[in-house]
Amino acid sequence: MLLGKMMSAVTAGVVLLALVGPGAVAQTIPTSQQQISLSFAPLVKQVAPAVVNVFTKRVVREQARSPFANDPFFQRFFGDRFSFGMPRERVQSSLGSGVIVRADGIIVTNNHVIANGDTFTVALSDRREFEAEVLLADERTDLAILKIDTKGEALPALAFGDSDGLEVGDLVLAIGNPFGVGQTVTSGIVSALARTQVGVTDYQFFIQTDAAINPGNSGGALVTMDGRLVGVNTAIFSRTGGSIGIGFAIPANMVRLVVASAADGNNGRVVRPWLGASVQTVTSELSQSLGLDRPGGVLIGDIYDGGPADKAGLATGDVVRRLDVHDVVDENALSYRLATREVGSSVSIEFLRGGIPRTGTLVLTAPPERPARDVTQLDGPHPFAGATVANLSPALAEELRLDAMQSGVVVTEIVRRSPANRLGVQPGDIILGVNNERVENVDALERALSRASGVGNWQVSVKRGDQVFNTTVRL
Known part of the structure; x- marks a missing residue:
């Protein structure tokens, strides 16, 4: 109306x-x-003061170039590598937007706005500027939480709305600082919900809007007509770099959890619940093979012994269709629904077993730190020297974005110009064996390396993603 x-x-x-x-x-x-x-205008006056600009600066060291570097004669002999002198430093700046979500100076923005930055400045709508510190940077959700010192002053802040209550067609405002021209407000509607093919974060579940969003709007507010924050503007679909009416925002229910994690002081990381089972989306082909009436839901694979899925009574082959009142249409929807719940809470779960509907209660817990990490930097006359390794647990797998159902010895860091670096080992790789001896933990790996010390040829087995590499290395 x-x-x-x-x-x-x-x-x-x-x-x-x-x-x-x-x-x-x-x-x-x-x-x-x-x-x-x-x-x-009345709504804008109410909410705009809570939207800020975020300036990020970082120092970049680069080799000074010769004044003859562009001369064709020197280009012929030296190419683009012709430089001289000591490295010089220059400052790179970038601009984004942010939203004050707590009156004491807690601000949410996009992680890509502050990524690789050295210093951060927040400019309020009244043009006052504050130095900011990063409380939490979460690459998985592309969210970052900043804190400014208000000296006790209460700042205007936006309250969170329920992003699950949005409907396609609802009016929304997008507020930010596109192209650095100053604070800008655009209006539109919610074009779609639960968009999953955006590819910006690990949790593919976005609000789509036709409110104009342009570069610089990243981290800005998506606001409903009652003045509540329902999303953080994050990305656009564009062939030219400008808005064509397809913008995406991270739902407020996800943002709220990340803000709470930062405020709770979780050592700069978000602790999320986990299912304790491997899953795959039920496609049309899979639904036919399972004898289901339609595609949708997720098929339960391996189950972690004693995990939430196990305790809820789920079994391999079950098809999960709903969590509480929300349909689970695919893996992304399941991940999102779990990630927006607090550790310690419980949800009802509806699933099919042999085509027969069943229900259960899923008590959400954090992924366990079992076994203990035992982080160790390897050294000695062997191919893995220079690699830092750890025992892979569900908690560590969550941090490294690996399959939480995997186990073994995972590489966490690599020293440059080390034997492990020359071998091509990368962080995230899982070491399976040495000289045909399978290793299941860090102690077993160290014993295998010690027993093989002094040999000329090494047989090593490493898993990366879904591929296993077996190779012979001569030292």
């Missing part, structure tokens, strides 16, 4: 006819000054 009245006001009294079914419904012209002057 509001949108209809606004359209009437814009057309200065023209009667609009919209064909609905067999008849026509006439939208009446404005009949009062109040109707003519309908505006978003």
